[in-house]
Amino acid sequence: MKSIYTLFSLFCVVVIQAQDQYMGELPDNPEPGKCYVKQTIPDEFELKTFKVLEVPAHKTLQVIPAEYKIVRDEVVVKPATKSYKYVPATYDTTIDTVWIEEPYNKVVTSKAVFEDDYEEIELKGKSGKWVVEQDPDCLSANPDDCRVYHFREIPAVVDKIPVKKLFVPARTNTKRIGGKHKLIKRQVLLTPARTEEVLIPEEKEIVERRVLVKDEVTTEIDVPAKYRTVEKRVITKKGGIIWKEVPCKSKKNEVVVLPINFSFGSAKLTDESKSSIDLHILSKLLENDKLNVLVGSHTDSRGDMLSNQDLSERRSKSVVEYLNQKGIKTSRMIAVGYGEASLLNNCEDGVDCSESEHAKNRRTEFKFF
Numbered sequence: 436m437k438s439i440y441t442l443f444s445l446f447c448v449v450v451i452q453a454q455d456q457y458m459g460e461l462p463d464n465p466e467p468g469k470c471y472v473k474q475t476i477p478d479e480f481e482l483k484t485f486k487v488l489e490v491p492a493h494k495t496l497q498v499i500p501a502e503y504k505i506v507r508d509e510v511v512v513k514p515a516t517k518s519y520k521y522v523p524a525t526y527d528t529t530i531d532t533v534w535i536e537e538p539y540n541k542v543v544t545s546k547a548v549f550e551d552d553y554e555e556i557e558l559k560g561k562s563g564k565w566v567v568e569q570d571p572d573c574l575s576a577n578p579d580d581c582r583v584y585h586f587r588e589i590p591a592v593v594d595k596i597p598v599k600k601l602f603v604p605a606r607t608n609t610k611r612i613g614g615k616h617k618l619i620k621r622q623v624l625l626t627p628a629r630t631e632e633v634l635i636p637e638e639k640e641i642v643e644r645r646v647l648v649k650d651e652v653t654t655e656i657d658v659p660a661k662y663r664t665v666e667k668r669v670i671t672k673k674g675g676i677i678w679k680e681v682p683c684k685s686k687k688n689e690v691v692v693l694p695i696n697f698s699f700g701s702a703k704l705t706d707e708s709k710s711s712i713d714l715h716i717l718s719k720l721l722e723n724d725k726l727n728v729l730v731g732s733h734t735d736s737r738g739d740m741l742s743n744q745d746l747s748e749r750r751s752k753s754v755v756e757y758l759n760q761k762g763i764k765t766s767r768m769i770a771v772g773y774g775e776a777s778l779l780n781n782c783e784d785g786v787d788c789s790e791s792e793h794a795k796n797r798r799t800e801f802k803f804f
Contacts, residue, residue: 481671490661497656502649513638524628531619538614548603559592691715691801695754700738702749704757712757716801720763729802730754731771735793736783740774748772754799 566585573581693715695708704712720726732750734743751770759765778796782788 482666485665486662489663492660501651503645506644506646508642509639515637516635518633520631525625526622534616536615541610541612543608547605549599550602552600553595554598555593561591562589695799702753727767729769732799735796736775744774747774
């Protein structure tokens with residue numbers, strides 16, 4: 436509770452200082468019991484393009500350089516001549532066979548070969564005779580009826596006489612007996628020795644010469660005028676200061692001062708500042724869609740007052756635009772710039788302060804209502 440009253444007291448101090456500075460610019464017909472905040476409406480400009488004559492049209496003289504052509508000439512530095520080259524004879528090596536003892540056919544004889552055999556000689560020829568016998572089973576009383584006549588053959592008488600039978604007859608065989616020879620190497624002339632005529636060509640050198648084709652001349656060149664395009668900001672609607680009604684400070688209002696600092700002369704939010712806004716400001720606006728916020732930005736004392744006022748307004752606008760990108764309607768936010776009117780320390784114009792002391796004044800404050 437004490438911290439809230441401290442912030443409330445700080446806000447009252449800021450309001451009182453602002454009131455002292457802009458006392459002559461308060462609303463003309465304020466209603467009793469109501470509070471107002473001053474907003475600067477910037478002038479509206481339109482960019483118009485103008486052409487400024489930088490260089491008028493004129494003539495200039497240009498020298499056209501001489502023209503040359505390259506001529507290449509051949510110069511004989513050494514005439515052609517002849518030389519004679521000795522070419523020795525060429526030989527081929529061959530191997531001849533010389534017979535020291537010629538080969539011949541040697542005759543070899545073999546004896547006849549016999550084998551033992553025999554020859555049969557019939558000493559007595561083959562013959563036969565009849566033999567009469569009585570049949571014991573004959574029942575006739577006449578003996579002539581019981582006779583049985585048999586013809587018996589008498590074989591011839593043969594004698595075997597040993598003889599010799601020719602098995603292999605006598606014959607002759609021829610055997611080739613190799614002779615004796617010797618290998619002799621000898622050189623055979625292939626091409627005889629001779630001389631050849633060699634032509635030595637002439638030697639030339641290429642000489643390049645620059646031959647003048649056209650001499651130098653001058654010509655006039657028209658140089659068109661040169662214009663420069665300039666963009667000029669022309670005021671289409673004059674801005675000014677308006678007063679917007681806001682809820683007066685009460686115990687229900689909450690003022691939050693965040694360490695949202697800016698670099699010198701810059702209105703760009705840093706990643707660290709965005710994280711702080713997300714945690715402390717955006718979360719509250721998302722939780723309660725009835726809640727509105729007044730965004731007030733401040734600068735340090737360096738620079739002129741009008742530039743600082745414009746810079747603070749741009750810083751508040753950067754915060755509002757960031758919250759709008761996160762889903763907060765612009766109708767729930769008011770952007771106010773206080774310039775260098777509410778310094779937190781004594782770093783006024785002419786006071787030597789460190790950069791960290793100046794950075795404390797480059798801040799943005801939030802008032803919920």
